[in-house]
Amino acid sequence: MHRIALTGPTNIRGWREAARRLARQDVDPADIAWVVEGAAESDLFGGLPASPQASSAPEGPAFSVPRAFLGLAETVILHRDPERFALLYQMICRLKDNHDALEDSVDPLVVRLNGLARSVRRDIHKMHAFVRFRTVETEAGECFVAWFEPEHHIVEAAAPFFARRFASMRWSILTPERSVHWDGEILRLSEGVERSEAPTEDKLEDLWRRYYAAIFNPARLKVQAMMSEMPKKYWRNLPEASLIKPLIDQAERRSVDMVALAATAPNPRPQRTRVEIPVASVVEPLGSIQALREAASGCRRCPLGVPATQTVFGEGPEDAGIVFVGEQPGDQEDLAGRPFVGPAGKVFDAALEEVGIDRGRVYVTNAVKHFKFVPRGKRRLHQKPNVSEIQACRWWLKQELDILRPRLVVALGLTAVRSLTGQPMTLEVARQRRLETLEGAPLLATIHPSYLLRLPDEAMKAREHARFLEDLRRVAAFANAA
Amino acid sequence: MDMLEKLGILADAAKYDASCASSGTDKKHAAAGKGIGSTEGMGICHSYAPDGRCISLLKVLLTNACNFDCLYCVNRASSNVPRARFTVAEIVKLTLDFYRRNYIEGLFLSSGIIRNPDYTMEQVVAVAKSLRLDHGFHGYIHLKTIPEASEALITEAGLYADRLSINVELPTEAALTALAPEKSIPSIRRTMGRLRLKLDEAKSEKHLKHARRFAPAGQSTQMIIGADASTDRSILDLSANLYGSYRLKRVYYSAFSPIPDSSLKLPPKAPPLMREHRLYQADWLLRFYGFQVSEIGGKGGMLDLDIDPKLAWALANRDRFPVDLNRAPREELLRVPGLGSKTVERLISARRYRTIRSDDLVQLRLPLAKLMPFVVLGDHKPSGLLDSERLSALLRPKPTQMQLPF
Numbered sequence: 053m054h055r056i057a058l059t060g061p062t063n064i065r066g067w068r069e070a071a072r073r074l075a076r077q078d079v080d081p082a083d084i085a086w087v088v089e090g091a092a093e094s095d096l097f098g099g100l101p102a103s104p105q106a107s108s109a110p111e112g113p114a115f116s117v118p119r120a121f122l123g124l125a126e127t128v129i130l131h132r133d134p135e136r137f138a139l140l141y142q143m144i145c146r147l148k149d150n151h152d153a154l155e156d157s158v159d160p161l162v163v164r165l166n167g168l169a170r171s172v173r174r175d176i177h178k179m180h181a182f183v184r185f186r187t188v189e190t191e192a193g194e195c196f197v198a199w200f201e202p203e204h205h206i207v208e209a210a211a212p213f214f215a216r217r218f219a220s221m222r223w224s225i226l227t228p229e230r231s232v233h234w235d236g237e238i239l240r241l242s243e244g245v246e247r248s249e250a251p252t253e254d255k256l257e258d259l260w261r262r263y264y265a266a267i268f269n270p271a272r273l274k275v276q277a278m279m280s281e282m283p284k285k286y287w288r289n290l291p292e293a294s295l296i297k298p299l300i301d302q303a304e305r306r307s308v309d310m311v312a313l314a315a316t317a318p319n320p321r322p323q324r325t326r327v328e329i330p331v332a333s334v335v336e337p338l339g340s341i342q343a344l345r346e347a348a349s350g351c352r353r354c355p356l357g358v359p360a361t362q363t364v365f366g367e368g369p370e371d372a373g374i375v376f377v378g379e380q381p382g383d384q385e386d387l388a389g390r391p392f393v394g395p396a397g398k399v400f401d402a403a404l405e406e407v408g409i410d411r412g413r414v415y416v417t418n419a420v421k422h423f424k425f426v427p428r429g430k431r432r433l434h435q436k437p438n439v440s441e442i443q444a445c446r447w448w449l450k451q452e453l454d455i456l457r458p459r460l461v462v463a464l465g466l467t468a469v470r471s472l473t474g475q476p477m478t479l480e481v482a483r484q485r486r487l488e489t490l491e492g493a494p495l496l497a498t499i500h501p502s503y504l505l506r507l508p509d510e511a512m513k514a515r516e517h518a519r520f521l522e523d524l525r526r527v528a529a530f531a532n533a534a
Numbered sequence: 535m536d537m538l539e540k541l542g543i544l545a546d547a548a549k550y551d552a553s554c555a556s557s558g559t560d561k562k563h564a565a566a567g568k569g570i571g572s573t574e575g576m577g578i579c580h581s582y583a584p585d586g587r588c589i590s591l592l593k594v595l596l597t598n599a600c601n602f603d604c605l606y607c608v609n610r611a612s613s614n615v616p617r618a619r620f621t622v623a624e625i626v627k628l629t630l631d632f633y634r635r636n637y638i639e640g641l642f643l644s645s646g647i648i649r650n651p652d653y654t655m656e657q658v659v660a661v662a663k664s665l666r667l668d669h670g671f672h673g674y675i676h677l678k679t680i681p682e683a684s685e686a687l688i689t690e691a692g693l694y695a696d697r698l699s700i701n702v703e704l705p706t707e708a709a710l711t712a713l714a715p716e717k718s719i720p721s722i723r724r725t726m727g728r729l730r731l732k733l734d735e736a737k738s739e740k741h742l743k744h745a746r747r748f749a750p751a752g753q754s755t756q757m758i759i760g761a762d763a764s765t766d767r768s769i770l771d772l773s774a775n776l777y778g779s780y781r782l783k784r785v786y787y788s789a790f791s792p793i794p795d796s797s798l799k800l801p802p803k804a805p806p807l808m809r810e811h812r813l814y815q816a817d818w819l820l821r822f823y824g825f826q827v828s829e830i831g832g833k834g835g836m837l838d839l840d841i842d843p844k845l846a847w848a849l850a851n852r853d854r855f856p857v858d859l860n861r862a863p864r865e866e867l868l869r870v871p872g873l874g875s876k877t878v879e880r881l882i883s884a885r886r887y888r889t890i891r892s893d894d895l896v897q898l899r900l901p902l903a904k905l906m907p908f909v910v911l912g913d914h915k916p917s918g919l920l921d922s923e924r925l926s927a928l929l930r931p932k933p934t935q936m937q938l939p940f
């Protein structure tokens with residue numbers, strides 16, 4: 053039997069050194085008694101002399117354990133369970149044979165160790181949550197002192213959090229086992245103290261209790277949910293806990309009262325604090341693009357308006373001779389409220405620049421003015437508008453064209469062709485034909501720039517891009533001829 | 535009016551906002567000897583009220599005076615509640631005083647609309663600005679955003695806040711028009727869209743040295759459940775739409791609760807807490823379990839109150855079962871009733887080393903009664919129960935147990 057005496061309850065270094073040596077000597081876990089010097093933990097083998105540091109047994113080859121195990125051991129060793137050293141040693145023996153043994157996450161030993169680590173982490177988390185500082189006037193000025201009773205040996209592990217958070221305060225956290233102090237620069241640990249050494253009140257606690265009582269909703273009493281997150285053992289050190297019982301006792305009456313008294317008459321002098329009426333914006337003449345845009349902003353002529361963010365109306369000078377019509381706004385356009393500002397818009401802008409068309413001199417709009425999509429997790433998948441949606445939105449497009457009276461309309465993609473001509477046809481056909489809009493304006497058809505973004509084949513992409521530029525050069529020539 | 539009384543009124547007025555999250559923001563903390571506060575990714579609940587809700591932030595209104603008359607709201611213009619207003623300096627001091635004593639993670643500040651949206655938003659932003667700049671405060675700040683506020687104010691809010699939120703309040707435009715006549719869904723959506731563009735921009739510039747900070751904990755929203763006749767299906771449709779459109783971190787569901795001074799136009803009754811709970815479960819299925827809205831929900835677009843939505847789905851789709859826990863891909867494991875996403879990861883890790891058997895499930899403390907009819911294990915095949923009419927009845931709670939969770 054080997055008796056290993058560690059110098060402290062959380063002495064991870066001592067444990068590691070001993071465990072490494074014993075494992076290399078192939079010592080059976082059942083033959084080791086792990087104890088903490090001077091601890092009250094029962095020491096059945098107290099009569100045995102501590103094993104000599106350098107045992108004579110031959111050592112096997114060195115071996116490594118996964119990094120995850122070291123992290124686990126550092127946490128588990130903070131647990132109060134006296135078996136923790138032995139369980140960790142069992143795991144080491146397991147890892148010596150099988151480096152991946154920790155990943156067998158339903159193995160009883162792995163489950164047990166993970167469970168211990170979880171309670172330790174929870175205890176640290178609860179300490180971060182439930183410590184309540186009280187102010188004490190000292191010679192050095194205001195100091196914040198708290199009393200806390202952790203379940204495990206976690207004070208040292210929990211302390212750096214308070215140092216980061218309360219960096220500019222002087223504070224102490226007193227516990228029965230150890231205490232920790234911060235002077236603004238250095239964390240210092242000291243012995244545990246009696247509860248009576250901690251301050252018993254703070255001037256802010258009345259306010260805190262008032263807040264606690266006010267934020268509670270008596271119509272939603274769920275005592276179990278509270279108890280599982282804030283077990284009774286913490287209550288004696290929480291200033292607000294004295295309210296729990298009275299709040300629960302009154303809750304039912306209060307919520308019954310609220311229901312019974314529910315129907316109160318509206319306040320005869322309602323709260324309207326100096327309502328400032330916004331200055332009416334400059335009234336646009338009817339029949340202007342701006343008036344049309346405003347009228348379209350609440351459009352519900354088809355169902356697409358409800359799930360979308362906003363109507364994305366056309367944009368450009370009213371005397372633009374050339375109108376570009378796309379399919380519909382995409383994700384970015386829907387968010388920004390402007391046409392052709394997303395990835396396809398960038399392709400479009402670059403192409404315009406290449407052929408020498410100033411986007412600021414043309415009018416850009418869409419056949420359908422709301423984004424049609426289906427949500428998929430954190431994204432939206434574009435959906436093609438159907439004929440009735442195109443039809444419903446033609447109402448706006450017609451009015452835009454009637455105001456603008458363009459000399460040339462450019463349809464970007466099939467949806468625009470469909471909308472502008474009212475005819476179904478393939479894009480290839482549309483590109484080769486001399487077309488007119490239903491309003492009688494000359495119409496030139498080309499691809500939608502997003503088509504170029506979808507082409508996987510580079511050679512084909514280059515070819516199609518060149519053709520797109522060729523179409524736009526015809527538009528540019530037309531613009532310059534005017 | 536003294537602080538005690540003011541705090542009582544303005545916290546009471548704020549409690550119908552469900553969110554108290556303080557998680558998911560960037561890691562930051564005060565430098566030694568200078569400033570105060572930290573956020574470390576994981577939020578902390580500093581206390582719990584007997585309603586089971588976490589108290590993480592000081593959740594108050596700047597003022598509960600309001601020009602709007604939203605019928606479901608305790609602070610509506612026509613309500614008879616007493617009114618109060620904090621000054622900017624008062625909230626700043628209260629936040630710091632509470633924070634120093636470790637009562638809270640930070641501040642969640644909202645406000646009734648007074649004078650005009652920009653004036654109100656300006657006041658809200660001034661609190662956050664003073665905390666950050668005058669006091670070196672590094673704790674968590676959640677600001678309620680007023681949809682009609684100006685671009686410049688929203689940008690400034692994002693500079694100081696960790697999270698911004700705008701409540702959609704009700705699932706349909708019609709309900710909002712009826713119950714909150716001054717609010718407008720288009721305006722709410724436009725601002726959520728603006729926020730998303732700014733959030734995306736900040737994220738894409740994160741690696742740059744002088745990237746402008748913008749609400750690193752993102753945006754969230756809240757919907758009130760049970761104040762109007764909307765179905766669970768339409769609620770979840772809107773949630774999926776909002777998650778997809780504006781990348782919300784969370785949609786909160788808040789069961790409409792009787793308020794001390796409620797409107798004549800709303801039926802006074804106990805809040806539908808179980809319905810709210812089922813909606814949260816369904817929301818989780820959408821976000822973490824690969825479900826689509828169209829798969830969730832039963833008759834009339836409502837979720838089953840007796841059993842959780844995943845179990846309801848499994849009972850309605852028995853041809854998809856049994857699932858072999860030793861072989862099925864992750865997506866199928868995630869659809870098994872009683873398996874959470876963490877358990878699924880554990881099983882996937884463990885089955886590389888062993889054949890999963892019934893004992894292993896006991897070891898993991900899984901709900902066997904719910905689970906076993908749907909799975910195949912090394913030593914278990916489901917009985918004919920899976921095809922039996924009785925299964926549904928067996929898995930439903932007995933009538934005596936049908937109570938709201940206490």
